[in-house]
Amino acid sequence: MLLRIDAHAATPIFEQIVAQIVFAVARGDLTPGELIPSVRELAQELLVNPNTVARAYGELERQSVLVTRRGRGMEVTLDARRACQRAREEQIRQRFRADLRDAAGSGLPAARVRKLLADELRRAYGNHAPQADSTKKT
Amino acid sequence: MLLRIDAHAATPIFEQIVAQIVFAVARGDLTPGELIPSVRELAQELLVNPNTVARAYGELERQSVLVTRRGRGMEVTLDARRACQRAREEQIRQRFRADLRDAAGSGLPAARVRKLLADELRRAYGNHAPQADSTKKT
Amino acid sequence: MLLRIDAHAATPIFEQIVAQIVFAVARGDLTPGELIPSVRELAQELLVNPNTVARAYGELERQSVLVTRRGRGMEVTLDARRACQRAREEQIRQRFRADLRDAAGSGLPAARVRKLLADELRRAYGNHAPQADSTKKT
Amino acid sequence: MLLRIDAHAATPIFEQIVAQIVFAVARGDLTPGELIPSVRELAQELLVNPNTVARAYGELERQSVLVTRRGRGMEVTLDARRACQRAREEQIRQRFRADLRDAAGSGLPAARVRKLLADELRRAYGNHAPQADSTKKT
C-alpha cells in the first residue's frame, strides 16, 4: 500500500486515507477482489491511530468501495473501479468549480486565471506530449 | 459591505470574513484609508457574534491589511491593495496546484482535466468572448 | 511645543503627551511659570482629539506639574522641575528593573545582557566622551 | 509548567502565557517534541479561562513554536529553541532600546543611566562575580 499521509496537513488523516484508496482504485492500482491490509497493519505502516484507519475503512465500506470478507479482511468490490473513477472526477470538478468561483469573485481577470492554470497544468502533467496516454505515466 | 457568509460551510466564519475582505481590497471595493464597518456593525449585518468579526479583523491587522485607529475604528492600510492582490493570486494558485496534483495523482488523464477546466472556466467567467482557445494554450 | 506623537504606537496618545511634557520639564525645555499651549492649539498641532489633550493636561494637573491660571491657560508649576526629574528617573528605573527581571527569568546570560546594554547605550548616547556632560548635548 | 501569571498586570494574560512559554523554550525547560499541557489542564492550573490559554497556544502555533498533534495535543516544534532564543534576545533588546531612547530623550545624563543600570543589573543577576566592570565596558 503506497499511501502518502501528511499528519500535519489540514485535511483529516482519515479523509486522506479514504481519498488515496479511492484514487488507487480509480487508477487500477487496487483491483476488485484484492484484499487490502488489515486495520492494524496499515495503522502501523502509516504510524497513525488504528481508530483512524478503521474510520477510513468504514467510510469506504459505506461508499461500497470495500466489503468485509468475514474472517479474511476487506477487499475491493467488483464495481468499485468505475464508481471511484466517477467519484474522483466529480470531486476534482467540484474543487475546480469552487476555486474558479472564488477567483472570479475576487476580481482576478480571466486571462490571469488561464495563465495560472497553464503554469500549474504544466507543473502537474509535464509539457512533453501535448495530450493523451497520461494514465500510463501516472 | 457586500459580504456573503455561509454559516454552514466547512470553512470557519471568521476565515470567510478574512478572505472576503482581502478579496474586496484586491478588487478595489475597499480602498486604503477607508474606515471599514465597526465590529458591532458588521456583526449585526452578518448576524454573527461580534467576537467572530473581531477575530477576523484581528487576523487582518496581523496581516497588515487593516490598522486600528484608536477610538475611531479600523481602516485599510496604504499598501494593502497590492499585498491583497498578491495574496489572492498566490492563494488561488496554491489551490489550483493542489487540485491538479490530486488530479494527476489519481490518474485522471490530462485531456479530461483540460475538458473539466474549460467547462468550469466557461461557467465561472462566462463565454462572452470566444477565447475558447484557452485549452490550446494549456 | 516639540512633541513627537506616534498615533500607531501601543502606548495611548494621552500617555505619550504626559510623558513628553514631563520629560520637557525635566530637561528644562519647559520652565516654571511658562504658559503651555491651549488644549485646542496642541490638539490641532498634533492632529489628535482635543479630548485626548485635555485628558493629558488633567493628568499633569493631578500630578502638580501644571496649574490652571483662570482666563490665561495652564502653566508649569514652580517646583515641577525637580518633581519631573525624580519621576523621570524613577520611571526609567522601573522599566530597567522589569526588563532585567524578564531577561534574567528568560535565561539570557548576564554577559549577553551586558553586551546588549553596551550596544544600546552607545546607540542612544553615542560613544564619544566616555562619560559626563551628556546633559549638554541632550 | 511553572508559569507565573499576574491577572492584574497591564499586559494581557494570553500575552503573558505566550512570553513565558517562549522563554521556557529558550531556556530549554520545554524541549522540542515535548507535549505541552492541554488547554484545559493549563487553564485549570492557572485559574484562567480555557479560551485564554487557547488564544495563547494559537498565537504560538502561528509563530511556529508549537504544532498541534491532532487528537493528542500540542508540542514544541523541532527548531523552536533557536527561534525562541533569537526572539527572546530581540525582544529584550527592543525594550532596552526604548528605555534608553526615552532616558536620553528626557535628558537623563549618561552617567546616571549607567548607575541605574549597574544597580538593577546587580539586583537582577546578583553580584556573585565581581564583574563590576560592566560600567567601564559601556
Place this chain on the structure above:
DNA sequence: GTGGTCTAGACCACG
C-alpha cells in the same frame, strides 16, 4: 481525550 469554533455577555481603556 484533544484542539477549534462560536455565542453570549461583561468590563475596560481610548478618543
Place this chain on the structure above:
DNA sequence: GTGGTCTAGACCACC
C-alpha cells in the same frame, strides 16, 4: 462611539 480582553458554556471533528 471604538476595539481589546476575559469569562462561561456550548458544540464539533479528530484521534
